[in-house]
Amino acid sequence: MYMPNESAAADTPSPAVDDGDVLNPDVPMQQQIYRQLRAEIIDGLWVGRTDFPGERELAERFNVSVVTARTPLERLGEEGLVERGRGKRPRAVYVPPDHEAGGLPVFYPEEEGSEYGYELLEVGVCVVPAEASRLFGLPAGSRLWQCVRLRVFEGVPHLVSHNVQLPEVGQRHSLEDLRTKPMMSILSAEGIDVTTIRRRLYAGTPPPIVSRHLGLYLDSPVSVCVMTLHDENGAPIEWIRSYVDPKLPVGEEVRDVRKGYWMMPTREAN
Template identity: 45%
Template sequence: MSDSGLGDDFPAAPVTFDPAVPLHHQVYLHLRGEIADGLWQGRDDFPGEREVAEQLGVSVITSRAALDRLASDGWIERRRGRRPRILYRLESAGDPAPEAGPSMFEFGPFRPYAYRVLLAETRIAPAEACAAFGVPAGERLWQCMRLRSVDGRSHSVTHNVQHPGVGERHTADQLEQEPMVQLLTRAGYTIHRLRRRVGILHSPALVTEALGLTIAEQVLVTTFSLHHPDDSVLEWVRIYLHPDQSTPEETMDFATGKWSSAEHM
């Protein structure tokens, strides 16, 4: 644990490092987070490798590796004999908001995604999916994982789990082209209810490879279950969102208690 008081305007705060994750990666994530949050906006005192090393209690080799990666990723500019210069431009209040990607979960005719099937077979399912279907852990269920892209940019990976009698009916062409909800409704299934929750997880290797991430990076994950009219589970879904993507603005109407999205679906 060390103090992160980088710069006079930053109060010292403890930084706890995970011994299982390379230090240079954690320093990189820490500094990148401060830059992205605008904490160095309009300043010219971003620390060099020795200052980072001293303030975070790491070696100069570690801080150098973190700063080199920030530079290679376009967050800062490094020149010999000069302090690093911030390249990241924070959107100002007068600028248009960054374009948001589509909703993580698509329902109905709106389909902005291009799909690439990563896996489609019956195999041992995640324990949470087994629990949703009311079967013992270790049960074999049909599973499909697809990389979803928008305008050529990786957006998310979906992990759909269904009973083999349902999932094995989908053709390869359908999985490459259509939303899963559309496949299910066209097959005659009625989706009566959807339950979802949001969390943060480390992604499995198949997901990190598809999204171009490292195994140490955590991503926003939404987990859904789709239910028949009798409330039994039709499908269990987990969606891993690329950390560079944003979702549409949602609005809650206090009069009705309902949420709506700015995106037309």
């Protein structure tokens, strides 16, 4: 696997390295090169360096033509991760966020805050994901109430959430509330008490509606958080799947080893 030069002050191109162990003959080379470079950039391996590879160096590194190597660089440039100019060496300009610094908020899926705004993308009763149906003890293909919302922080897209509830619950929500309030606040105001929240995080590829509203390419990986909300008897109230731009920081969780459980520290207001 290719490991970039560790020296941040390196002024000479890194030597060609055999990347054969990370290549897949079933995936187009342009896509593989793009994914490899994007992963390195997002991981901060090129911060402050002047030796980011150009087309010819990428062609040597991955044993492809210059034309094939050009496409990933163009795509990274369109995403704003690489700065390119005629006659100039490409430069990675993305700097991973400092989780302790200001700027975009740390990702807390169930977080409430007045600094967020919402854009309602879809709402109504329709066929929902099979996982959501099973949560409510229903077969795949069931029709339940669902809404898809874009959450915005200071005008910047933050995440897209897909909420599923029983029709008798979801249809009580006003469109005004869905456009202005966190779902937990809406449920609470309607007398629905959430006692337990279960969640899991993983990486995935978003559907087109998510890619479009987060400003991502269709096959760009994102962080996915699936949560289920339950009442005091354990009965399900809601299924939620949130898609988050992977460049955003994820909230830090702390485990108390003596007590045996994880907790998420409260984020201080900016």
